[in-house]
Amino acid sequence: MNRLSGYRSVWLVVILPLLTACSPADQPEAGFAGLGAQLEGRSEEGPDFLQPAPGDRVSLPRDLGPHPQHRFEWWYLTANLTTSEGVPLGLQWTQFRQALQPRSPEQAPPPADEWPLQSAWMANAAISYQGEHVFQEKLARGDIGHAGARAEPFQVWLDDWRIASLVAEGEDSDHERWALSVNTRDWHYDLELSPRRDPVKHGKKGFALKSETGQASMYFSYVDLAISGTVTIAGKTHRVAGEGWFDREWSSQFLQAEQEGWDWMALHLDSGDKLMVYRLRKQDGSSFRFGTWIPRRGKPRALRGDQLTFEVAGSRQTELAEVPVEWRVRVPLAEVDIRVEALPGNYWNRGVFPYWESPVRVWGSHQGRGYLELTGYGDTE
């Protein structure tokens, strides 16, 4: 799904100190425009970033790996798990790459001992358990091995956090399994993930629009992952099992200036169907809506804005902002009319750019659970 708007701010925070550290006298303005100008300036000097185009296709396993010609991309997992005691536990892991200059996949990266800075990486992870929400974030420079991604065998890492294929080379990759390991001082988790159905390509074979004027990203998801493993939090280790949703997305286009944030949700319905919807909010109150209906059987169907409604049904006051935590979502063509609500608690991911990421429950025409992500509600934008 799309995190473009928010992460431009994330990267602003990440990149600005670097740029200013390199040239103390040259202080860009602290704003998106400042970052944009820097990046545009660079792209004018060298080759341009590759833009997603309507004819682009997703190719696997290649596209599980990095896209150095594109400006940014991410690998993103949300999981709705249950402990062996039957208590719900939400979990999230994300890793981002932001390029400062494009590079073709054939071109070798600069030597690591030059400490190049062609790209920067960020990983963050959170656990939501019994109303508590813990979060941590890490940063690294690319091309030296500190952080990176590889398509085959699949691996994405930063420090000792990593997700990696458990299928050895030459083994049958139809039964892909991944191991995800995240360690912090206070909590950690080790999970095994197995996709139960083929990846879903959003939009037109993976080309997913982000605005009426054609901004887009390449976007596909593993919408049904079987997950099991252990989660240690507050000094106690829990055996957990459940289902997860894994997104892969890359692009080179920032959102339009008037788009101020987005609301996104990925839902596992008890019927076995899956639903992903998002809307990009504009300052004038309008929004660009998009989604994918994934029936238990049959082909996924891309949803245009006029094929779904997506309305706030309730808010929660938090220390950073009033957050729309309850939603009414209707997809008439799939006879879906549901309420989606964040579980009780405070789910701000307070990293360099705070955003809301919470497990949700679903009721109405369908029951279920899933994840809700909201950006642009804090005062940081």
Added chain:
Amino acid sequence: MKLLPALLSHYRRHPLQLIALVVIVVLATGLWTGVWELTRQARHSMEQSEQAIASRYQVVRTDAQPVTVADFVGLRRQGLCVTPWLEVRRPAPEGQVIGVDILSMGCFQEQGEMASPPDLNQAPFVDIGEAVRIAGQGHDSRLRLLVASAGAAVPDAYRIRPVPGGLSTGELADSFLLNLDALCVLVLLITALLVRSVYNLGLVQRRSSLALLLRYGVPAGRLRLYLIGELAVLAMLAAVPGVMLGRFLSQAFAAGFGQAMGGLFDVSLYAGGNQWISYLLALLAVFLVVIWCALDALGLAFAKGQTSRPGARFYGMFAVVLILAGVTGTVLSQALWQVFVAVSLVLVGTGLLTPGVLSRLVDWLAVRGGSPLILWSRRELAVMLRRLALPAVALQLAVATVIAIQALVATFESTFLDWLEQRLQGDVYIEVPAGASLRPALDYLAEAPEVTAWHRVQRGVASLGGRRADLLALDPGSELLQAWAFIEAVPEPWSALAGGGVMVNEQLARRENLEPGDVLSFSIANASMRRPIVAVYADYGRPVDEILLPHSALPDIFTPTFSSLSVQIAQNDVPVLRQQLTERWQVKNLTLRDNDQVRQLARGVFEQTFSLTRAISVLTLILAGCALFLMGWVFFTARHWYYQLLQVWGLSRRELRWRLQLQATGLTLLVAIAALPPGIFLTWVLVARINPLAFGWSLPMAVYPLFWLEMLAICGAIGLAIAWLVQGTIKSRAPAPLAATHIEGAER
């Protein structure tokens, strides 16, 4: 009649006084702002650097190979919080840069190890990629992997070690800054004295017109209020350009100073920060001086003329008591603040005593003079010394301060160079890689034609009655050591060392009250030893105790924590040496320092650093000179009636000019000579009292008579300038009758 125009009409008639007051406030504010800002920046940088250095532990490889980006990545991927730190030694003016990777530093904060991390967004820090590029231009660089916690578990192939201080002079920088602070406070006081004296002189000159206004029925309270208001407005108006001047001065100096400090002391100077504090403090200082002056306005404005000072004798006695108490206090004080109080007493006493003593001396000379003209001339000089007491004392203290600053700077410089020589024995310093055998290197050094002399240095730990001391082991026979200067030593100290003695550093000698001849008990690697002390050596900038032994005295089981070689080479063939040793030790990155380059670099940056203190002293002198010049001019102009009278009585114009020159230069030279004792006293206090109390080691005391002559010449030049200006105002025509208001309250 309106009071305000009447009051201000004084300045219309005497614009010089207005200009003098404005100029002095502008200069004073500028000086305060500039000096305060510079010392604040230096202090701030020092704190920042200490924070950066405080938690500096590094991960090193057990195989003695230098760490690389691959080690960094490997350790990070094993979950260890390390961050790269690439030091690139680059000569001034650009100076050292430190390459950091901000992206990887998050875990340091997470682990609470850098609660307030250094500001890495400014010099000398750059992105590590940029630092690599700079190093690629041919500068020495060294990569370290700093680790967040000294107690972190590291893989077997690595160890955690403290980051060595290298050439960091630590306390030498602290000491310098402390002394700079002390001098800045002095500058502030002198400047306040000057502002007040200029204002006071103007006030005395207005006494008659103020009395006139009182007689016209203006209430005294109202008059006082107007005077204070006038003063406040004037001070504020002059303070604004003063602050701007100070800002300009600090910015002009900060660049060079910052670079020097950064290159030399690992102290980085940030031009940023909240400069408003400096401006506010300067304004506060102006405000306080205005209040001081206002007290004069309240008290003096309507007082009767002080033609005689019945308490002069009392003042003299009081001053002598102050000086004696101050000197005693300075000698006996055991705390820094006590020294500062005692020094203040001495300076106040000197200020009170000097004009009286000088004028009495001149009076005494006058009655022993030959002709009436000489008698008059000397009496006139004595009058001047009394009338210009305040600016004269200010000039005296300013000259004393300048003398002290110069001596301090020169002493620091020579001390530092001595220290540098001691540390940089030989032409090349080579770090023996950890775990490497010395044999291959020794074989090479013994045979190499380009090597003329060399010796080995071992460092380790000794125990002094359970207390830890650093141990330095050298070869006493090495010719590279013969230049060492000792604070105290027996004859032939190196032979005595080889013959069973031990040397101790000054810090240890002071702490334990040791001197050559005393026997020191200590243990090394659990072997107890007792050896007589044969020398005490200076070891500036380090707080720790250290003992020095010959290699031969070390027990067999002793393992050095660190080994190095100092090598003297016939021609400058450092690359050959590096290549040979790298091959013999089979290491990739050998730490090898060309001492000559370091020496040159250090000298360069030290010179740059002291240009700041010189600048402060020159500014102080200019300010004091300006004040004396302005007041002297006002004073002489007020008295030129007498000179014209002399002319009418038959003195030739040339002879009159000569008399004037004698008097003006006599005044300034007397003041300059009077500045020598407090100047020497201040120098002594700085090097022999403040430093030992603050840091446990002293600087050698030195005086620089040639510089005194320079000071005398400058003061003489100020006198000549006054005379030159005054003689222009003396006309050949007969003088007009003297107005009563001119002589009221004046001494004739």
